[in-house]
Amino acid sequence: MQFFDVVVIGAGAAGMMCALEAGKRGRSVLILDHARAPGEKIRISGGGRCNFTNIHASPKNFLSQNPYFCISALSRYTQRNFIALVERHGIGYHEKTLGQLFCDGSARQIIDMLVWEMRENGVELRLSTVVEDVGKTAGGFELALSGGRVGCSSLVVACGGKSIPKMGATGFGYELAAQFGLPVVETRPALVPLTFDANTLEKLAPLSGIAVDADVGCGKTSFSEAMLFTHRGISGPSILQISSYWREGDEIAISMLPGTDVAGLLREAKRSNGRQAVQTVLAAHLPKKLAQAIAERTGLDGNLADFNDAQLKTVDAAVNAWRIKPAGSEGYRTAEVTLGGVDTNALDQKTMQVKSVPGLFFIGEVVDVTGWLGGYNFQWAWSSGWAAGQAA
Numbered sequence: 270m271q272f273f274d275v276v277v278i279g280a281g282a283a284g285m286m287c288a289l290e291a292g293k294r295g296r297s298v299l300i301l302d303h304a305r306a307p308g309e310k311i312r313i314s315g316g317g318r319c320n321f322t323n324i325h326a327s328p329k330n331f332l333s334q335n336p337y338f339c340i341s342a343l344s345r346y347t348q349r350n351f352i353a354l355v356e357r358h359g360i361g362y363h364e365k366t367l368g369q370l371f372c373d374g375s376a377r378q379i380i381d382m383l384v385w386e387m388r389e390n391g392v393e394l395r396l397s398t399v400v401e402d403v404g405k406t407a408g409g410f411e412l413a414l415s416g417g418r419v420g421c422s423s424l425v426v427a428c429g430g431k432s433i434p435k436m437g438a439t440g441f442g443y444e445l446a447a448q449f450g451l452p453v454v455e456t457r458p459a460l461v462p463l464t465f466d467a468n469t470l471e472k473l474a475p476l477s478g479i480a481v482d483a484d485v486g487c488g489k490t491s492f493s494e495a496m497l498f499t500h501r502g503i504s505g506p507s508i509l510q511i512s513s514y515w516r517e518g519d520e521i522a523i524s525m526l527p528g529t530d531v532a533g534l535l536r537e538a539k540r541s542n543g544r545q546a547v548q549t550v551l552a553a554h555l556p557k558k559l560a561q562a563i564a565e566r567t568g569l570d571g572n573l574a575d576f577n578d579a580q581l582k583t584v585d586a587a588v589n590a591w592r593i594k595p596a597g598s599e600g601y602r603t604a605e606v607t608l609g610g611v612d613t614n615a616l617d618q619k620t621m622q623v624k625s626v627p628g629l630f631f632i633g634e635v636v637d638v639t640g641w642l643g644g645y646n647f648q649w650a651w652s653s654g655w656a657a658g659q660a661a
């Protein structure tokens with residue numbers, strides 16, 4: 270049986286960062302994945318350009334039952350550390366919006382960088398390898414793999430979450446957590462498009478494909494980014510963001526012209542030319558089809574002069590205080606991440622080591638730390654992977 274100091278299960282973002290860091294410390298490291306290629310989610314991320322971090326990443330951009338847990342890892346290996354690594358590899362990047370950093374070229378460059386760093390630091394990468402069984406031994410762990418048995422003193426679980434099963438997501442990390450008696454915070458799809466019931470969909474069907482900049486809120490949380498009407502409901506960055514906070518039965522509040530006094534705008538337009546249609550005035554600020562739909566929905570499908578101020582006010586409410594109850598979400602099929610995961614109370618915040626099982630580590634998305642949209646999830650993968658890489 271081959272023996273390694275460290276075995277990492279999952280050659281994704283977190284696993285590769287951990288493996289290369291442990292390799293730098295002179296540890297013998299095996300990283301394995303059941304997929305045929307490493308970093309498949311990195312490859313498809315950010316529309317193929319990988320939004321690899323966010324300049325503004327801080328603990329407040331993360332959801333967890335313990336919001337303080339991520340502070341240590343995020344401050345030990347920051348976005349600046351990862352940017353420096355990217356720069357050392359000569360990878361061009363740019364800020365798209367809101368501090369989000371993307372590769373100028375392709376997400377492949379990030380994978381190649383991590384694979385190169387692993388190779389340089391002596392890490393062995395085994396692909397198309399299935400973990401059949403994991404057992405605890407006196408000095409560490411023993412794994413039955415599709416290609417034979419291996420032993421290790423440190424075992425790092427970096428299997429990611431349940432999102433996009435087509436990309437190799439399995440939920441295996443949660444099974445391992447259960448095997449070692451660790452609590453798992455209930456998981457649910459996050460950063461996911463929201464869906465409407467058939468009735469609402471029928472009414473909104475003509476809007477499919479239309480995007481607007483919107484303020485979208487749920488409870489006390491809100492995001493100002495683009496929103497997109499789809500043939501199943503609503504999507505776009507602001508909706509993906511709010512989906513992490515939304516629960517079945519909750520209403521979301523949408524403002525499609527935030528900061529604009531729509532009633533005032535209509536009154537002004539009425540004074541200057543009462544023969545304009547409501548939708549014509551709205552269409553100067555919103556996509557035409559959406560302006561038409563709002564006028565129809567409020568029953569003000571006609572000339573401004575035909576309506577009094579109270580009626581015009583209802584348009585304001587329809588544009589800036591639209592409240593809607595999504596029926597559900599598109600689920601793990603399209604969710605970018607999994608909310609919940611291995612309970613952080615079970616882990617040491619500095620090293621990601623399981624408090625009750627020395628030598629066992631959980632990192633990345635499998636842990637109950639979930640970032641906002643915008644490069645935060647990769648930053649968590651890098652930071653938690655780095656932290657475990659110093660200790661495994």
Ligand code: FDA
Pocket residue numbers: 278279280281282283284301302303304307308309310311313314315316319320321322398399400427428429430432433436437438439440441442604605606632633634635643644645646647648650
């Ligand atoms: P990750 O999922 O990356 O890796 C887990 C690895 O474990 C995979 O290689 C998998 O094959 C392997 N594995 C699973 N089960 C196994 C088993 N039983 N045996 C062996 N191996 C196993 N985030 C961001 O910050 N910026 C972005 O631009 C994007 N874009 C984006 C787009 C899309 C379409 C998705 C789905 C997600 C994103 N994300 C993102 C989120 C980001 O991809 C995610 O948070 C990280 O990949 C998580 O890194 P991990 O290493 O934890 O898991």
